[in-house]
Amino acid sequence: MSGRQRIAIVVGTRPEAVKLAPVVRELQRTRWAEPTVLTTGQHGTVVRNTLACFGLRPEAELAPPANARGPAPVAELTAGLLSSLGSRLRATDVHAVLVQGDTSSALAGAMAAFFARIPVVHVEAGLRSGDARSPFPEEAHRRMIAELSDLHLAPTRAARRNLRAQGVAADRIVVTGNTVIDAVVAASRNPCHRTVPELREIEQDSAPLVVVTAHRRENWGEPIRRVGRAVAALSRQYPDVTFVVAAHMNPSVRTAIEESLRDRPNVRLPGPIPYDAFARLLSRSVLAITDSGGIQEEAAAFGLPVLVTRDNTERTEGVDSGLARLVGTDETEIVAAAEKEFAREGVLDVRKPDLSFPRPNPYGDGRAARRCAAACGWLLGLAPRPSDLTDQET
Incomplete structure (x- = not known):
């Protein structure tokens, strides 16, 4: 692995595991990246099992903040994650940190990387509801992560417009499509073995x-x-x-x-x-x-x-x-x-189990993870900038 760039991928919840797993797999295929999955322990076994669906396992799993009264309040959870992630990143030689979406682990990962002066890559950047308190606390999280990120991987052109409206420079945004399309199609083809x-x-x-x-x-x-x-x-x-x-x-x-x-x-x-x-x-x-x-x-x-x-x-x-x-x-x-x-014709007809809308998928073409990996290489000066996903490709 000598000479490869170490990229830490922060995973706290099952949705993060789903959406980041295809990116990890693509980074593994490059000649320049050494991706390492760092899980926060929030969803524990569920995250490990989800990663295993894609043939992955975490390099390290942190202990989430304990709360005897049940799920930790958002402030307590975020503070605990920031402390543990900060300690972990300071102890390792990391060239970039990937976070996904709008969870407490994503915000804490972005903050910890920022404080350690490590470039932050935000997967699924630019989603906006327009109301800072809805969904709570996710909308506020994603806005704050945008302020800390060096590279914004927007799933759609609408997300790109949202980032530009927030003042993010155009040359820091790559429209990739959504990695969940890569993930769900691949997972749906897994043999039934559970x-x-x-x-x-x-x-x-x-x-x-x-x-x-x-x-x-x-x-x-x-x-x-x-x-x-x-x-x-x-x-x-x-x-x-x-x-x-x-x-x-x-x-x-x-x-x-x-x-x-x-x-x-x-x-x-x-x-x-x-x-x-x-x-x-x-x-x-x-x-x-x-x-x-x-x-x-x-x-x-x-x-x-x-x-x-x-x-x-x-x-x-x-x-x-x-x-x-x-x-x-x-x-x-x-x-x-x-x-x-x-009431739509054929919906409840068991002879037609594969009904689908004759519309293109608005969330991407199943090659988002490939663009995300290439964009990381571009940020680090090791690969050309990938082309944006265009409206015609969705």
Whole structure:
């Protein structure tokens, strides 16, 4: 590995593992990079298992801040991560640090690298909702990370415009596409080898599938309960449809959505789902109901319509293309929007399991990770600048 540039990739949560894994794989293929995955321990085993889906393992895993009362408050979590990441980066010879998205680990990683005078590369830069407090705290995180970054890897041209509006220099931005498209397509092709009996039953079921998730901090409590009640109503109205509720790791979040669904015969509650199995479920589904930003993007890889249980979204490309629809958390709105999707010709016909929209994917062409790796080489003076993804390529 002599002469290679050491690049630290900070991974705190499962979505970060998903979106950064393809970039790590591409960096491994270069002649100039020595990528090292540094996990913060926030999602523990889930992150390790997700990385393993892509044949990766962390070089080091930090211990997250302990909190006997449950999940750490954002300020406490960020402070602890900043301290541990700062110590780790000071003890190693690192030439660049990659962070992804808008989590506390991404912000702490960017800050730690900045304080250590190490160049910061921000993957999935430039997403904006326009409201600094929604989603909370992610919108504020991504704005702050932009101020600390040396290279901004924007997933779309709209993200690039947002960065330019914030004052980021044009020559510090590369439009790459979103790495989640690379990840979800690759994972959906993995052979089914997970030992979760209920997942095997779901994969063998020929009924139309609807995937449901809920986890956003601003939806905790009653909003998530409303989503659960809406899904319960839909399960009664459509007994031949299977609703798969992919649980969040946080037990209180999980309980809130599941409490209305436990006795429904066509609702499956398998708990947290391994990423490759989840990708296969998405590829077979007819609808997703979610507050997840990542799933809005992942669904687009399969032309899957999404009902977004939020009042706004920074993934505006999906809404503009017609793949995603904002429905909030009102039960009546969710049910009415799902009824409209189910009414489309052929959606609930089990003989047509591969329905897709005849639209280009607004989030990229599946080669985003390759552009991200090349852009890192360009930042370090070791590779030419990659061409931006253009509108015509999406």
